Amino acid sequence: MGKSVYALVWPTATGLAYYAAAVTALALTKGQDGIATVWPSSGVLVAALLLCRREAWPIQLIAAAVASLVANLGLGNSVGASLGFTLANVAESFICAWLLMRNNAERPFSARSADIAAFFLMASLSSFVSASLASLFAPNQSPVFWFSWFSTDLLGILLVTPLILTVGWSVKRGRLLPRHQTIGQIAGMFALVVAVAAFTFSQSKFPLLFLPMLTILAAVFRLGVLGAAGGVLIVAIVSSAAITMHSGPEALIDADPMTRSLFLQFYLLSLFAASLPIAVLLGARRRLVNQISENIRLLQLAETVANVGHWRLDLTTQAISWSPEVFKIHGMHDASPPAYDAAIDAYHPDDQGFVQAKLADAIDHHRGFEFRARIVRPCGQIRYVFSRGEFDGGTSDRPLGLFGVIQDITTQVAYEEKLREAAELAAQAADQAQILAETDQLTGIANRRRVTVFLEKAIADAQSSNGTLSIAVLDIDHFKAINDRYGHMAGDQVICRVATDASRQLRSDDMLGRIGGEEFVIVFPHADAYIAMMIAERVRKAVEASHSNPSVTISTGVAQWARGETSDSLLRRADDALYAAKRAGRNVLRLSAKPHRILFDGRIAENTA
Structure with missing residues (x-):
């Protein structure tokens, strides 16, 4: 009887939520023919279907259908129109949820753009079907009615479904x-x-x-x-x-x-x-950070400088002609250009030899050139320039020479430096994010993810070196009673205090991590069960001896790794030993016996605790 009552709770909740969303939408704003601007009920039902088992879909759909029918009748629609609109609404949510499940896209919020596109496409397709069905039962059929229904339901799915799914999946993970x-x-x-x-x-x-x-x-x-x-x-x-x-x-x-x-x-x-x-x-920030240097290079190639000057060197007379922009770049008044040697002297002393070699190579081999260098203006200001040109073969009325363009890229150079600094800061931020992702935010110790990686590595090391390894799983006794009596803030303080007391008793190679609300795990590399039990007992005594209020104790289960055993089975044996300690009256340690035999895939064939 209890199970049957419980089985009706979620469909009832879905129906009530569907009805409340429908009434609220219609009360907030009514469009032509009674169609709301947004129909959140569709998103409610799609999310409800995706969050429950496939076997529960029929009763969920029935509950939503009843709610839809009541809402439509309450709006003043005829029985026929209400039944038709209900069919359109329920069919829409069913089709959308079914398509998402069928295409493994029920979680369309990963870092892949294809998942987002699939979610939008399937929501659009189901809204298209719903609008077409609804148009068959509408008193006044028109393209405006069809499009209004389509856009209203599409908005409901797109806006409400992600929100409910995000919260629902967070609750299932235990992290709201x-x-x-x-x-x-x-x-x-x-x-x-x-x-x-x-x-x-x-x-x-x-x-x-x-x-x-x-x-x-x-x-x-x-x-x-x-x-x-x-x-x-x-x-x-x-x-x-x-x-x-x-x-x-x-x-x-x-x-x-x-x-x-x-x-x-x-x-x-x-x-x-x-x-x-x-x-x-x-969510793909790290991948974008890795690509930033390449993007910067491509940006630099694509960027152009507005003020570009041109110049020409007459190889016969060594005379130079400058356009007005070249004078501006050099910080000189528009007058006669300097001689060739004086033009070379305008470059920074450290760059003069390089520039002269580039130009001489172009002249000797009759080919193009390009270089970046610094020029020093008469006022002492240093400007960065980019110059590119080619050998000019001359004509009957024009002698041989070099023709080139010059750009002031000082701003671009400064921008490149800032981008390099930004890339370095972004890399530092990515490293910091990695550290935060592996740290329990309440206690500052390792979280489940980091402990799991550490344990896997420790098992691999022990396997390759034929070494020893043990773990301990500990749990704060009567923690729920502490929360109920003193409040969750006091409970958080107790968790932090236990983490601190435990950390002080460990060796430098040991790792303490928090894997649950009040549950911790300690990994003891290069330690057999005897050493692990001694250290775990020190931890138990330290927690018990704490003079803080409220005082707490811990129960601990210890297990030594057996060659060929996986981390899952090792944790499971330690967890079994923990529950044995709980049954023994708490504030004690229990050691899990080694498995008699390990199968080739790491499963325990025989195990006693």
Whole structure:
């Protein structure tokens, strides 16, 4: 009976959420023929289907169908139209979720642009089918009705589905908040989006539609996909509410309400199309950092300098002719150009020999040249120049010579230096991000990812050197009671204190990491079970002897690695020993017996703890 009741909880929640989203959308703003600007119910159902097992889809669809039918009847539609619209709505969500699951694109927020394109394409396809079905039951069939339905449902899927999926997957992973973010920071960022959107759509005097985009981009850089989906959804809600009050920049459009509503939908789609890819591409930051040097080189090749001067050297008379721009580059007044030797002397003393050699090579071999060098202006200012030219074979009325162009690239050189500095800073930031990604933010010790990598390496070293290795898994006793009695802040302090006390008892080669809420693991390289037990006992005593309030104890399970054993089986044996310590009354250690036999693939054939 309990399972059957529990099985109805999520479909009921889906139906209520579907109905609430539908009623809210219709209450905020109504377009022509009762179609809302955004239909979030479609996104609610798509996300619900993707988050549940395939076996639960029928009851989820039934719950949503009932909610849709009630909402349509409440709107005043006829029974026939309500049934038709319900069929269109439910079929749309089913098709979208089915296509995403079938193409393994149910998580379209990775760093691959193809996944985003697939999500958008499948949402568009399902909205197309829904709009076509709805048009068959519409009292007033028209292309405007079809397009309005299509864009409204497409917006609902694009805006709501990513937000619910992001939160749902975070809950399943046990981490609701984005990494390195707090509830206060998230609330503050979304409050900023609300404030700017409210300001933008509370007036109809100025076209300020660009302002929400700025705040959404800020939310994207801070919160990633959550910022993109949540920010655009907030703008959609605020702008929809503004429609009912005949407010907002779209009111400046000289058109009927339906056209304004379609414009707003296009605007929201533009926000989504601009923000979500940025959020996803931030995940590929490291790859972009690695490409920055190549991009800089290509940028330098493509960039041109506006002020370009030309010059010519007469090889017969050694006379030089300059265009006015050459005089400007040299910082000289427009007058007679200097002689050849004086022109060479205008270059920096360290560059004069190099420039002269380049020109002499071009003259001797009748070929082109190019070089970068420094010139010193009469005022002492140093400018960087780039010169390129070719040998001029001459004609009957023009003697042999060298013809070239010269560009002042001082700004470009400074820009290149800044780009190099930026690349170095970006590389440093990437290194810092790697460190943060491997550190538990509460305690400052290694997190699960770093401990897993360390344990795998330690097993490989022990395997190759025929060495020893042990681990200990420890858990704070009665931690839930501490949270309930003293609060979560005190619980966090207890976790930090245990981490500190444990770290002080370890050897320099040992690694302590936090792998769960109040659960830790210690890796003891080059240590058998006896040594591991001694160190783990020191840790237990240190935690027990702490005089901080509230006082706590720990239970510990120790396991020694057996040759050929995998990290998963080693952790599992240590975890079994931990639960044996819990059953023994807590605040004790238990050692897992070695497995009798390890299969070729690392599985334990016989194991006792």
